[in-house]
Amino acid sequence: GAVVSxxxxxxxxxxxTSVKIECRSLDFQATTMFWYRQxxxxxxxxxxxxxxxxxxxxxQGVEKDKFLINHASLTLSTLTVTSAHPEDSSFYICSxxxxxxxxxxxxxxxxxxTVT
Amino acid sequence: GENVExxxxxxxxxxxxxxxxxxxxxxxxxxxxxxxxxxxxKGPQLIIDIRSNVGEKKDQRxxxxxxxxAKHFSLHITETQPEDSAVYFCAxxxxxxxxxxxxxxxxxxxxxxx
Numbered sequence: 420g421a422v423v424s425x426x427x428x429x430x431x432x433x434x435x436t437s438v439k440i441e442c443r444s445l446d447f448q449a450t451t452m453f454w455y456r457q458x459x460x461x462x463x464x465x466x467x468x469x470x471x472x473x474x475x476x477x478x479q480g481v482e483k484d485k486f487l488i489n490h491a492s493l494t495l496s497t498l499t500v501t502s503a504h505p506e507d508s509s510f511y512i513c514s515x516x517x518x519x520x521x522x523x524x525x526x527x528x529x530x531x532x533t534v535t
Numbered sequence: 536g537e538n539v540e541x542x543x544x545x546x547x548x549x550x551x552x553x554x555x556x557x558x559x560x561x562x563x564x565x566x567x568x569x570x571x572x573x574x575x576x577k578g579p580q581l582i583i584d585i586r587s588n589v590g591e592k593k594d595q596r597x598x599x600x601x602x603x604x605a606k607h608f609s610l611h612i613t614e615t616q617p618e619d620s621a622v623y624f625c626a627x628x629x630x631x632x633x634x635x636x637x638x639x640x641x642x643x644x645x646x647x648x649x
Binding site for chain 2: 423425460461462463465468512514520521523524525526527528529531
């Protein structure tokens with residue numbers, strides 16, 4: 420069954436508004452969650468690593484003030500795209516690891532963000 | 536850093552034929568390799584993985600082979616079915632700092648025609 424639940428599955432917003440995406444781990448506690456971004460017909464790009472109770476670790480080139488990550492509990496991480504612009508339109512996917520720190524990733528079903 | 540090259544970018548096969556997708560990696564320290572299947576509008580799902588101390592692993596119609604010397608690993612799908620149509624991503628795991636980084640290939644769009 421599903422390991423990770425992501426919501427919403429799609430969202431359309433106007434330029435300048437902010438959008439929050441939720442990622443929940445189901446039936447287990449996740450101290451770390453990973454946020455990926457995927458452009459059409461392209462690979463997965465790691466944006467940041469969300470750490471429960473502490474600051475997220477952002478990959479090079481990802482604006483932390485633009486993509487706010489909050490991991491306030493062991494089952495919930497949120498990604499907020501602030502002051503969204505059309506170029507932020509993309510597919511955002513969260514993921515977790517279960518077990519060992521090098522175990523494979525379990526992905527959510529993603530959120531399709533369209534900024535008009 | 537680690538670089539993962541995936542080929543081909545698109546692959547079309549007839550139902551019942553086999554499909555092979557290959558990935559090469561650059562860093563010999565990579566020690567765990569994954570294959571993910573992504574259907575349209577969904578997140579990727581792990582379909583098979585292999586550790587560096589194993590040369591081959593099979594799960595029904597799916598197999599992964601690893602050649603550490605040549606630094607490449609391949610996904611093999613036999614007796615393909617239309618529902619195998621999806622985008623497949625390879626990934627190589629490497630120790631980075633206190634954690635493990637996962638480097639993805641650019642994906643292969645597989646189409647299985649009836």
